[in-house]
Amino acid sequence: MKTLLLIITLFVIALIFSPLVSSVNGRVVFNYNITGCAETINGTTTRSRMPDNTSPSITVKNGVLEYYRATSHLCARKAVVEHEINKSIITLYEVWTGLGARCICFSEINASIKGLTNGNYLVNVYETGVKPGSNESMTPRLLVTETINIS
Secondary structure (H helix, E strand, O other), X not given: OHHHHHHHHHHHHHHHXXXXXXXXXXXXXXXXXXXXOOOOOOOOOOOOOOOOOOOOEEEEEOOXXXXXXEEEXXXXXXXXXXXXXXOOEXXXXXXXXXXXXXXXXXXXXXXXXXXXXXXXXXXXXXXXXXXOOOOOEOOOEEEEEEEEXXX
């Protein structure tokens, strides 16, 4: 019984931290990094504020798709980035959780996908998860959409 509990505990820990490393699908590699108070690896809760949020951006550098967004949000919220690739459509999801507190924090969200085959891709990025202050699912909100070329 203790062995089963240990296996389940290790599995849950692996599930929690695996998106932070990378997921490999063939030769395509997805990575993300969140800094600021929404970061998930260290659980930082430093209060900070940036005067203005930056518009989300999607760029291609050396054949690597890169996503970036800087955002202010309620403290005590956490985020992860998930992805789907369906032929030439790439969808990224900022998945936000946590009730939030009555203070404002600032976070920077970076994601990258390398190893994509050459061609044109439609990239959509959504904000989703749970609404601040409740456990109710938020309606996914399109943050940015862009057509890119990998060559």
